[in-house]
Each structure stands twice: as C-alpha cells, then as structure tokens.
Amino acid sequence: MLPHTLLLLTGVILTNSQTLNSLDEMYKVVELKSVLSDQLDEYIHTVALNGKTKERLQKYISKLHNESISLAKEKLEEEMSHPVRVYRFFSELMTDLADIDKLIGEGTDEINDIMEQFPKDDELDLAADAIIRLQELYGDIADFTLPRENNSKDVLTANELFDIGSRCMDNNNTCGALHYMLRAKELFEAANDVDSLMMTLEHLVDLMEQEGNFGYALNYTLLQIEYYESVGEQETVEVLKDSAEEYRYTLGGKLQAKKKATLSEPYNCEPSPYFNFNYQQLCKGETVITEHTDKKPLHCHLYTNNNHPLLRLSPAKIEEINTAFGLSFAHDVLTEREIELLKQAASSKFAASKIVEGREDIDGSVIQQQSRSSNTGWVFDEENKVIQEMSKRVATILNLDIESAEPFQVLSYGIGGFYLQHYDWDEDEDSFPGFGGNRIATWIFYLNDVKEGGATVFPHIGAAVWPEKGGAAFWRNLHYNGTPNDLNLHAACPVLKGYKWASNKWFHQHGNEFKWPCKLDSKLEFYMTESFNSVE
Incomplete structure (x- = not known):
C-alpha cells in the first residue's frame, strides 16, 4: 500500500x-x-x-x-x-x-x-x-441548447438544461430559467419522460406567472391536469383546477383565456440588467460610437524613447487606438521564453481573484464589481533577472519610473472567465498602501491568443482590444492634474472558447512627478491630448 x-x-x-x-x-x-x-x-x-x-x-x-x-x-x-x-x-x-x-x-x-x-x-x-x-x-453563438451544423456533440441534454435552468431560478434569473426550462420541456416530451416533464412544467408555470405570461401559465397547468387525471391523482387535479380558474379570471374569462392559452403570442421576459449595452456590443465585436470615440485615423509608429538603450535596436511597435484617452497597443514586446516564465512563476501561486467593492460610474450609478471569474498570481521583479528586464522595458516604453510600480499580476481565465466593468484607479489613494499615490497608468500583457472572446473593452470610448500573444495594451488612468479619468472604465469580456492568459502592471504617481508634470493649460485638467509617447 x-x-x-x-x-x-x-x-x-x-x-x-x-x-x-x-x-x-x-x-x-x-x-x-x-x-x-x-x-x-x-x-x-x-x-x-x-x-x-x-x-x-x-x-x-x-x-x-x-x-x-x-x-x-x-x-x-x-x-x-x-x-x-x-x-x-x-x-x-x-x-x-x-x-x-x-x-x-x-x-x-x-x-x-x-x-x-x-x-x-x-x-x-x-x-x-x-x-x-x-x-x-x-x-x-453561445446558445448550447440546439445542435449546430458543425457540432452536434456539444449540446446540452434535457437533464443538463433542467439543472442549469434550476440554477437560474436560484439566482432569480427568470429569463435564463425560461430559456433552459422551455428547451428541457421539448426534449422531455420527445423522450416521453413524463415524470421529468411534469417537474419541468411545474417550474414553468411559476416562471411564466412571475413574468406575467398567464396564458402560458394556464396552458402548462392544463397539461399537468391532463396527465394527473390519466394516473388518477384526483387531489392534485383539484388543486391545479383552482389555479387554472385563477389564470382564466386574470386573462378576462374563459373565452379570452382560451385564446391566450394557445401560446400564439411570444412570452414576455424582462432580461437582467447584468451587462452594460456598450460592453455587450463591444464584446461581440460590434462597432460602438460614443462622443469620446477617436475620430482620427489610427496611427502606428516605432518608438525608442529618444534612442533609449533598451529600445534603440528593438523599437516598440506602437498602435494608437484612442489618442485623447491615451489608449495604445504595443506589438511583439514579449518573447516566447518571457511568456512561459511569467506563466510558470504565477501558476504555483494561483488563487481565486479577489473582488473589490462597487464604484460610482460617470453617470452617477453604482458599478457592481462583485462579478469576476479568474485566477491570480503575483510575480515580483526580485524573483528573476528576466522579470526585472521586462519591468524595465515596460517602464521605458511608458517613460515612467519603476520604483512605485506594482509587481506583475498574472491572470488565468477559463471558459466564461471575465471581469465586469471597473476602474483601476481609486478615489481613495490609501487603497494602494506602499505604492505611493494613485495608479497613474495600466499596462496589460497578453500571454496567449484566445480562440474566441476575451477582449478588453472600454464602453465609454467605444474601443475594444483583442488579445494578441506577446502584445500589450496600455493607457492613462489619471488626468494631468492627478484626478481620476472616468472615461477609462474597462472590462474583460468572457472567454467563449479556450483559455486566456494576461498580466497587469500598474504604475503609481510617486516618482513620476517630473515624468508627467501638470500642464499650464487648464483644459488639460479634464482632457488629455497626448498619448504616452509621441511620433519620432
């Protein structure tokens, strides 16, 4: 043994x-x-x-x-x-x-x-x-209740649909519950699984009643009555008949109820306001235009930070996505070896990503940030010389001081892994003890190509960044006067297929006062008109 x-x-x-x-x-x-x-x-x-x-x-x-x-x-x-x-x-x-x-x-x-x-x-x-x-x-494209031409295997069974529908009910997600329970009903009927069908109809009656679909509730109640009469459960039949009469009364009498019970009209369902509309459209790859969307043509250039030794022979390939906001993308900034080193260093430290409290959005509403699914592992510069060189390279591209930067936060997202819209800055600078001031800038390495989904989106400016292995997105979190920029609300879209690896690095104000001084132009208190690095 x-x-x-x-x-x-x-x-x-x-x-x-x-x-x-x-x-x-x-x-x-x-x-x-x-x-x-x-x-x-x-x-x-x-x-x-x-x-x-x-x-x-x-x-x-x-x-x-x-x-x-x-x-x-x-x-x-x-x-x-x-x-x-x-x-x-x-x-x-x-x-x-x-x-x-x-x-x-x-x-x-x-x-x-x-x-x-x-x-x-x-x-x-x-x-x-x-x-x-x-x-x-x-x-x-993510409806797994029906077979597709190129995939009839990965389709939810009746019992799986019932299980997921029940979970929706537990979470008060009525629309989701209806979606899965209705498909489960069809499959139980096709399989002549009467016991499971009756249990499903019982849930559907409650769900339809909650959403005010009394015609559907009546129809499903009549189906239950028909079955229980056939097996001689008269006591259950009487209870169901009372419910049916209540639905008929609500629908305006027997004649009107008979019309409504034919299910000729689509059922009503108020979807959960779970996703911001812009967030949803951007995640799906659709175009979103806002008043802050960059109207200028995209610009790409090579950047050396005035011939800095770290960039002289290998300039950063910068693509400017939104110049007013300071959102850019650096292509090919990590080697395969560096990517694997980051992933390996973080994997042994992985823990479920922590959740932060909600913050106020630009329109005054509260952004709920309790929804997140990923693993987090922190990798420090002191662990490896290669990690140190990576941090120096990032700081050089951003032209910021490394002393008050946070370690690399490596993230692993599985199927459905996501992070709802949030800010990286905080109104209370004490939220970042030991780092000196607020987060002045964000840098995100993408450590793999994601098969489907997983974009980083910015709902207020109508921009989306799709993961590109070895590349990095970066942007400013604060105005020149140090106040937070509400426009940089961002989110990680759910991974639809495969896995997603990313790594964040945040830079703070202290040590960067002369790197990023206040401007004399008062308008720059509210709007930024320069990206991190200008064209050389």
Whole structure:
C-alpha cells in the first residue's frame, strides 16, 4: 500500500484557485483520477466486497483510468475548450465521486486523502454559471441548447438544461430559467419522460406567472391536469383546477383565456440588467460610437524613447487606438521564453481573484464589481533577472519610473472567465498602501491568443482590444492634474472558447512627478491630448 504521503510523492496538489480557470489545475484533476484508479484497484483486491459493489467499483476503475489516458496533457486544452465539455467534466466528476464514496464507505486513509483533493461542488456551479453568462452576453453563438451544423456533440441534454435552468431560478434569473426550462420541456416530451416533464412544467408555470405570461401559465397547468387525471391523482387535479380558474379570471374569462392559452403570442421576459449595452456590443465585436470615440485615423509608429538603450535596436511597435484617452497597443514586446516564465512563476501561486467593492460610474450609478471569474498570481521583479528586464522595458516604453510600480499580476481565465466593468484607479489613494499615490497608468500583457472572446473593452470610448500573444495594451488612468479619468472604465469580456492568459502592471504617481508634470493649460485638467509617447 502506498504511504500516507501519497499526494506529496505524486506531486498532484491543487492550489487554492478556481480549477476551471487554469489548464494546469484541470490536468491535476486528470492525474488525480489515475491515482484514484490505482488505489481503488488495490482496495478491491484487499477488502472483502459483495459482487455488485465490486463490479461497480471495477467500472469506475476502468473509467477513471481511460479518462486519464484520453485527456493527456497535449489533448486537454482542445478537449476543455468548449463550455459544455467543461460543464460535463465537473458534472460527471461530482456524480462519480459521490457514488464511489458510497461504495467504499470508510475506505482507506490513502483513498480519503485523494478524494479530499478533488474540486468541490462550487466548481460545477462556476461551470454552469459560465454557460449562463456566455449565452446572455453573446446570444445565439453561445446558445448550447440546439445542435449546430458543425457540432452536434456539444449540446446540452434535457437533464443538463433542467439543472442549469434550476440554477437560474436560484439566482432569480427568470429569463435564463425560461430559456433552459422551455428547451428541457421539448426534449422531455420527445423522450416521453413524463415524470421529468411534469417537474419541468411545474417550474414553468411559476416562471411564466412571475413574468406575467398567464396564458402560458394556464396552458402548462392544463397539461399537468391532463396527465394527473390519466394516473388518477384526483387531489392534485383539484388543486391545479383552482389555479387554472385563477389564470382564466386574470386573462378576462374563459373565452379570452382560451385564446391566450394557445401560446400564439411570444412570452414576455424582462432580461437582467447584468451587462452594460456598450460592453455587450463591444464584446461581440460590434462597432460602438460614443462622443469620446477617436475620430482620427489610427496611427502606428516605432518608438525608442529618444534612442533609449533598451529600445534603440528593438523599437516598440506602437498602435494608437484612442489618442485623447491615451489608449495604445504595443506589438511583439514579449518573447516566447518571457511568456512561459511569467506563466510558470504565477501558476504555483494561483488563487481565486479577489473582488473589490462597487464604484460610482460617470453617470452617477453604482458599478457592481462583485462579478469576476479568474485566477491570480503575483510575480515580483526580485524573483528573476528576466522579470526585472521586462519591468524595465515596460517602464521605458511608458517613460515612467519603476520604483512605485506594482509587481506583475498574472491572470488565468477559463471558459466564461471575465471581469465586469471597473476602474483601476481609486478615489481613495490609501487603497494602494506602499505604492505611493494613485495608479497613474495600466499596462496589460497578453500571454496567449484566445480562440474566441476575451477582449478588453472600454464602453465609454467605444474601443475594444483583442488579445494578441506577446502584445500589450496600455493607457492613462489619471488626468494631468492627478484626478481620476472616468472615461477609462474597462472590462474583460468572457472567454467563449479556450483559455486566456494576461498580466497587469500598474504604475503609481510617486516618482513620476517630473515624468508627467501638470500642464499650464487648464483644459488639460479634464482632457488629455497626448498619448504616452509621441511620433519620432
């Protein structure tokens, strides 16, 4: 039997992060399946079990072993690049582990240690939330309730639709619940699964009533009455008949109710104001024009910061996206080696990204920032000379001092990973102890190409930056007089397919007083007319 330090010896230790937001953490789960398979195989040969229990455990041993082979590391990223597959991965995992736990009873110390290392139910919650979020934001292209010409495999089953619809109900997301429950109803009807259909209709009646769709509520109640009469449950029938009469009364009497119950009209549904309209359109790749959208043609140039030694032989390739706002993009500023170094340095430190409080938007409304899904790991300059050189290069391109800069914040976003609209500055400068003043500038490295989704968008200026491996977006957070710029509201769009890696670096005011002095022109207190670097 393997020693009690089994997990340490195998090196399969999950970090305190969200598993679905890290490919490395997902692979650790696959490795754990292999370890569990071996331990269960040893268990059934050393413990007296009845025939049925042993047979069921043998099936799980085979399944776990086969999955650990089929999901080899080189195949895992492609296999886990679709939202439905990620959801099923965790759904099946939770179901299998619960059944194995019942079969083995007390088990062994080794098996219990392994079981404890697997992700918990909240990972399944995150996977389901990702599907809901993607459908709400991206619409038809992220609707996984219907088969597509090029993909009939990654379609939600009736039971999966019911599960996700139930989660929407738990979160008071009525429109989402209706979307998934109605499709579940169709599939349960097609499969003649009457018990599941009745349970779905019960939920649909409540949902339709909540949204004022009494014709639909009446129709589904009549379907329930028809079924329960056929099985002789008269007590239930009487209760449902009372409900039907109430719906008829609400609809204006029997004649009017009969017309309304034919479902000839679309049902009403008030969508959740979860996403800012500009944010949603920009994430979908659509054009958004605001009063602050840059009307000038985009400009690209090579920048050396007055022939600075770090840029003289390899000038920064700068693309100006919005000159008044100071939003630009630097192409090819990281090498493959530097990218891998950043990712490796952060992965062992990953934890679920922290959530900050809401702030007031430009129109006075409060921006709720409690919605975020990613992993965060901080990488410090002192850890590696290469990291130090990367920080110096960024500071040189921005022409800012490195002394009050924060370490690299490396982020990993999985399927549905996102960060709703927010500011990087804070009205209370004490929010950044030890860094000296407010965040004067933001720099974001993109560490991979994202298959679909994952843009960084700026709703107030109608701009979107799409991840480009080795490139970086950067902008100013403050006006010349040091006051926050409300226009730089930004957000990370949900990842629709694949994974997204990025790394933030923030620069603060202290040490940059002479790098970025106040201007004599009072208008520049409110508007910036220069980007970080001028054309050379």
